[in-house]
Amino acid sequence: MKRGIALFFILMFSFALISALNITSDKNSFKQGETLILSISGNILEPIDKDNIGFYKEHVQIPVTFDMIKINETYYIYGLLPFQEGNFSLRAKEVSYRELNKNKEQDLELNFTIGSAFADFGINPGVFLTSASQDLLISNYLDKQITVYYETDNEENKSFTVPMQETKKISIGTADFDSTYSGIIVFTSSTGFVYNIPVYIIKNDSKNTQNNTELDRLVFSLNSVNAQLKKGESYVYTTTLNNNGNFLENITLSVSKDLVKYVNLSLYNLSLNKEEKKEIKIGVFFDKTGNFSGVITAKYSNLSDDIKLNFSIGEDIIPSSSIVNNHSCSNLKGKICSSTQKCSGNIEFTSDGSCCTGSCVDKTTTQTTRGPINWTAVALIIVVLLAIAGFFFWKMKKTKKTARDVLKDKAKSFSERFETKDKLRKY
Incomplete structure (x- = not known):
C-alpha cells in the first residue's frame, strides 16, 4: 500500500514536471550583438501572441529585432541583442496553458546579462522552418575575416568566409537533406564561437519540387x-x-x-x-x-x-x-555619413552600409530663425528698467550724508566717550 502511494506521488510529480510551463535558454550571459535563442514549452492551450513578447533593459522596454516560430509543440524565440552592456530580460505575457487538469495563465520572464565584449558574429534568423530554402545572414563583428562551418545531412563541414565587419548571405535548402529534418544545425566560427540553431526542414517529393520550381518564376x-x-x-x-x-x-x-x-x-x-x-x-x-x-x-x-x-x-x-x-551607395549617387554627421535626406541600406541620398550635415549644426522684433515690448522693458534705476538712485541720494555731517558725528561721539566734566575728584 505504501509502495503504491509512493508510486502515485512520483507519477504525479513527474507529470507536473512535464506539464509545467518553461522558458529556457542554454545560457544567461551574452555578448553584445549576439543572437539570443530561447524556447517556451509546456501544455500551451492558445497560440502565443507575438505582441505579448517584449525585451526590457531594467524595467524599460527596448526595441529589439526578434521573431517567434513554433516547431512541433515548442515555441522558439530569437532576438538580435543590442550593442549595450547591462541587465536585460525577455517577457512573455498572458501565456495560457494547462497543468494538473487546470487551465492557467502566466507571465514568463527570462533574465540575462550582456557584457562588455562583442560577439564574434551574429546569425539571422536564429530559428527557421522551411519547405524550400532559407536565407541566413551572417554578420562578422570582428576586425578580421572569419570562417564559419556548419553540417547538414548530405555533407559535413560546409564552410564559408565572412570579411571583417561585413554581412554575408547563405542559403540552406531541402537539397542539403536526405529527408525531412527537425533538430539543430550547429554553426561554429574559426574563432570558436558557436550557435545551435533549431530548424524544421520539410523535404518535398520530386513532384512538389517541380511545382515549387514553377512557382519560383516570380x-x-x-x-x-x-x-x-x-x-x-x-x-x-x-x-x-x-x-x-x-x-x-x-x-x-x-x-x-x-x-x-x-x-x-x-x-x-x-x-x-x-x-x-x-x-x-x-x-x-x-x-x-x-x-x-x-x-x-x-x-x-x-x-x-x-x-x-x-x-x-x-x-x-x-x-x-x-x-x-x-546596390552600392555609389550606384545610388549617395554618401556614407561619418559618425559625427547625420543624414538630412532619406537613408537607404546598401551593400556599403547606411547610404544617405541627401546631404550629410554635422550633428552639432543647428539652424535658428529670427522673427520680427517687437519694439513695443522692448520700449516697455526699457521704461521699467529706468524706473527701477531711478528709484534706487533717489533712495541713495536721500540717505547720503555730507562730509561736514560725518565730522560732526565723529566729534560728538568722541566727546561723549572722553568727557571729564564733573567726573574728576580730589582725594
Whole structure:
C-alpha cells in the first residue's frame, strides 16, 4: 500500500514536471550583438501572441529585432541583442496553458546579462522552418575575416568566409537533406564561437519540387528585412522583382494591413517581360515606437512571392538593418555619413552600409530663425528698467550724508566717550 502511494506521488510529480510551463535558454550571459535563442514549452492551450513578447533593459522596454516560430509543440524565440552592456530580460505575457487538469495563465520572464565584449558574429534568423530554402545572414563583428562551418545531412563541414565587419548571405535548402529534418544545425566560427540553431526542414517529393520550381518564376531579390530604426526618420530599401518565366501582365503588389500605414511602394501594379526585372523602392516611416511585422506580396494568378518585414522602432537608437542588397551607395549617387554627421535626406541600406541620398550635415549644426522684433515690448522693458534705476538712485541720494555731517558725528561721539566734566575728584 505504501509502495503504491509512493508510486502515485512520483507519477504525479513527474507529470507536473512535464506539464509545467518553461522558458529556457542554454545560457544567461551574452555578448553584445549576439543572437539570443530561447524556447517556451509546456501544455500551451492558445497560440502565443507575438505582441505579448517584449525585451526590457531594467524595467524599460527596448526595441529589439526578434521573431517567434513554433516547431512541433515548442515555441522558439530569437532576438538580435543590442550593442549595450547591462541587465536585460525577455517577457512573455498572458501565456495560457494547462497543468494538473487546470487551465492557467502566466507571465514568463527570462533574465540575462550582456557584457562588455562583442560577439564574434551574429546569425539571422536564429530559428527557421522551411519547405524550400532559407536565407541566413551572417554578420562578422570582428576586425578580421572569419570562417564559419556548419553540417547538414548530405555533407559535413560546409564552410564559408565572412570579411571583417561585413554581412554575408547563405542559403540552406531541402537539397542539403536526405529527408525531412527537425533538430539543430550547429554553426561554429574559426574563432570558436558557436550557435545551435533549431530548424524544421520539410523535404518535398520530386513532384512538389517541380511545382515549387514553377512557382519560383516570380521572385523578389530580397527575402526579408529585419531592422532597428529611429522614430520620425525616413528610410528607403531597394529591391527588384524578377520574372524568370514568360510575359506577365498586371502583377499586383501589396503591403499587409499591419504595416500599410508605415510602408509605401514605388510601384503597386506592373508587367514584366520574359526574364525581365524591375526595381522597386520601399519607403519606411514610423511615427511611433514599438515592434512591427508584416509582408510585401507580389501576386499574379497562382504565382506569388513576399518579403518578410520586421521592424523595431525606438527614440534614441542607431539605425541598423540586417539585409544584403546588391546596390552600392555609389550606384545610388549617395554618401556614407561619418559618425559625427547625420543624414538630412532619406537613408537607404546598401551593400556599403547606411547610404544617405541627401546631404550629410554635422550633428552639432543647428539652424535658428529670427522673427520680427517687437519694439513695443522692448520700449516697455526699457521704461521699467529706468524706473527701477531711478528709484534706487533717489533712495541713495536721500540717505547720503555730507562730509561736514560725518565730522560732526565723529566729534560728538568722541566727546561723549572722553568727557571729564564733573567726573574728576580730589582725594
